[in-house]
Amino acid sequence: MGVEKLGEKDPVYEELVNILGDRVSKDPEIRWTYTRDLEGPLTTDLKRLRRLPDYVVLPETTEEVQKIVLIARNYKVPITLESTRISVKGLAVAIRGGIFIDLRRMNRILEIDEENMTATVQPGVTIAQLSCELQKRNMLIPVPGTPATVSVVSNYLGCGWPGGKARMLSIGLGYRSVVGVEMVLPDGTILNTGSKSDVFIGKDFWPHGMGPDLFLLPYKAYGAFGIITKMTVKCTPIEKELKVFWIAYDNIDSAMEAHNRIVRLDLVPNLHLYAGDKYAGYANDTLESHDRMNRAQPEFQIILTLAGTKRQVEYQEKVIRKIAKETGGRIIVDKLPIYQSFIDSHLGMAGSFGAVWSMRYYTSRGGSWTSTPTLPVDKIPDNWKAFSRAILKDPDYGDPNFGRGEFWRSIIVYPVEGGHYVWGVEKGVDLFIQDPKCREMLLRLHKANLEEQAKVGISDPGFIKDWYTGSLGKPFGVHFEVSKKFKKTLDPDNVMQPGYIYP
Structure with a gap:
């Protein structure tokens, strides 16, 4: 396998050229560009x-x-594959060599069905690309918390970030918007999921197929079970009125009380609970201004998307102001007009108009380490307090010359699907990913966080002892072992994405 030695033929290369012509390369300089991902030094320095x-x-x-x-x-x-080259954590680095499939040329929007409110795309179509076309038709797809250049397919099915943060409460995680996929399995079979799998229907409008449902087969598989070549997603009408509303709190308990009351009323399409550093990056262009805002602003804020008719939005605001008053919250935009920059960013997020805010965030400190368990809402305050103890006891974060932990810790709480559970207690700290101490500190903080959580009876189902070992077996036990049987059946030679989820 691989580049041929002098005087030897390379049958793999010859067959690939017969199919693709000049769209195949084994030039060392071209291949070298595929040896790292968006995170750069953190992943590429590993053996x-x-x-x-x-x-x-x-x-x-x-x-x-x-x-x-x-x-x-x-x-x-x-085989290793990638769609729009926005991968992280080494998920699109060919650690076993072989064929790297770059799907960026499969970038067509195949259909926008306005009557059924669906869109069918290839894997190279970006969030921004599809959003722009849908807006012309007064529709949107939820924007994930990633750059607008991410693939619709990989984000919604990979869930590196939750697809659709702007509508998670009403719509759910990204995969909930998937209606059906066309998927090339490891043996070359082309599989359609959803209603299109029924030969008497042949159209994607319902995510479930006949018999045992394969709807979630590609979800979080990262290409291990096959390659998605088409995907149909649900679209949502753009509301007549949109407004973003901010409530500030000084403690997690009061913030969560208000959060739960609003969620249970089923009043708004979405809300987030943010803390500290996490939202400072959205409205600041420099590290210095970011740091000043971290130190000056309230520690917790609930950020809500109000949407509907003008009358509906007015009613939503009236109820939310009452809850804020009863729980000790302060409507921060009433007092500090400077927060309009936050509003503009989140209104864009809510309306699926772009994700410029996330590009700012990714150039700041605080976005480099996260832990994102899925938890019931009653565990959030204890979870945050355990994380805070781990940060404040850390030798680096207790050192004012490095970065004070009380100012550089963050959290986002995303209530999902009516608030029945919370996705993404996304805890961040002040850390540049280029810092040579990065990996050491991440593992140390992760271990300390889990120890603190154990003291208050919180398990962490998102725990991965060491993401970079490429093995998820120990944390997930029987669940993982059963999934390995699916992998063995579909891909007995372990051709698809070896070394990531499955060794």
């Missing part, structure tokens, strides 16, 4: 990464992807 793929291919159709998969299966060559 298991920075491996050159043997071939880079850029297919444009499902049929080309199918033929590439059959070649890989025939020669037992590993």
